Amino acid sequence: MRKAALIIVPYLWLLALFLIPFAIVFKIALSDIALARPPYMPQFSWDEGIWALIGQLDFENFVFLTTDDLYWRAYLSSLRIAFLSTLLALAVGYPIAYAMARAPEEWRPTLMMLVILPFWTSFLIRVYAWMGILSNEGFLNQFLIGLGLIDTPLTILNTNTAVYIGIVYTYLPFMILPIYAALDRLDGSLIEAAEDLGCSRLQAFWLVTVPLSKNGIVAGCFLVFIPALGEFVIPSLLGGSGTLMIGKVLWEEFFSNRDWPVASAVAIVLLLILVIPIVLFQRNQQRVSEE
Amino acid sequence: MMRLSWFNVVSLTLGFAFLYLPMLILITYSFNESRLVTVWAGFSTRWYGELFQNEAFLDAAWVTLKVAVFSSTLATVLGTMAAYVLVRGGRFAGRTLFSGMIYAPLVMPEVITGLSLLLLFIGIGLDRGVLTIVLAHTTFSMCYVSVVVSSRLVTFDRSLEEAALDLGCSPLEAFRLVTLPIIAPAVISGWLLAFTLSLDDLVIASFTAGPAATTLPIKIFSAVRLGVSPEINALSTILIGIVALGVISASLVSKRNAIRQQREERAAERTT
16 A cells, blocks of 8 residues: 555656656647647647547648758758767767776776766856857967967857867766776776787777777767757857757747747657667666676 | 876876866956956956846846755655665556656656646646746656666665564654665765756756746856856856855765774774
8 A cells, every 4th residue: 555655656746747748749749730829728629539639630740840951951960960979079088087997096086076076067057168268259269379370260159069069068977977987897907918918008908998898888978969969058059050950949949930839740750869869778778787 | 006107197187177177267257357258357256246236146046946945855755756666666557657757857858848848837727937847847857866766775785674674663664764874875966966957957947937937047048148248157156166065065074974984894893
């Protein structure tokens, strides 16, 4: 009896505030644009029965997404930006994780804290800090001009480059921590063995260290890729009008164009795209925990 | 002791410079006299003064704090219950759906969560305000809490609970006297995580906040869209300072506990 009460409270909460809202998004995405006009009440009419409800469903919002090339360009460009920034984060994060795992034992908790600390400070403020660095008269340009490397300021803010920098910066801890966890567990004698057997240090790194940290690399990549795909804050603060990301499109469709059915359809398609990496990630996690 | 190679020293230095320089620049320039954010014109605390006279920011900060306290407390209770059910609950109808709903919000893009909750609130005719933000934040942060708490629940010995039950505890007493003290560190860090997530959230709050209640991130976002401003630098510095203080004191406390534990263990060894 007590157990039932324990289950029911969080269960009902999630049903009411997670699953049902989703059903509503589906319903609105499948309703007529005219039907879903302000005041934007979800059009439920159970009284006519489930078949009548299904009969009312309308795929025109999804058809609309295919007719305007803005949407599929936004999906593609989100995928590209998320993919490239994941690779960049890996390139930046791996050496840091590697050096952390190689650091003296007593330093490691402190180094770990230093990686986690930015994660606790406001995401919005960390993105904002880059606005001051990347702008035309910002610190980066002042610095480069001061060094005499460039004469005219580089335009970085309001371009895709700034978006890459922003994503790599804010999600870097997600990349470092799983790789560090994998490298930390790694048995140092394996590398020594490889070197004894005639590997150079680089060969030992490629043939032993990298394969053994594969799980950490995969986990880190998913942890950066999945949130980057639906990113809204970074492209809208650091990216320019030319930066196309689906999270931003959804936001504008919803708040500026006030076309809620299309915004819902955009959300559903984004979700469908996300299902693949999420399922892959879960499989990987399951395999890791079985090992 | 292992020595770091030059390569490792360089990657650590560059890595931490990359992570911390932007925030250090932000903090430094919050004490800048000039209105131009990138021109240094001498030390001054005038932006802090102006910030504390800005009613809109203060009101938003108050709303944010209220929302964070309520939602993280609620999320901790619900998330701990959910974790307990998942780890100790055994089989029950709809278990797969339940665990799916626990993990799904962790990977859901915030724009989708925000959109769906807004459509729900409009559907049931709930006026948007502090209550709706609390409901939204509780929903996504209870999932983080349950992940943190269940990782602790998995690793500790179940026989301790069973011993308490054998010795005549009711299940509730066993939970309060045995389980809760053991999982307490996870529950506390779950609460802290939920609290910072709530303080930090812009996207979901933007969808679920009405004109009646605005949170600090929403205010900052609309101010920042107009460009970099010294007042926001001051505000950011305060927020960074609060977090740094909190994290450092938490780690000092846990370090002291670890040392004390070590000492007790050594004393115990000596007596046996």
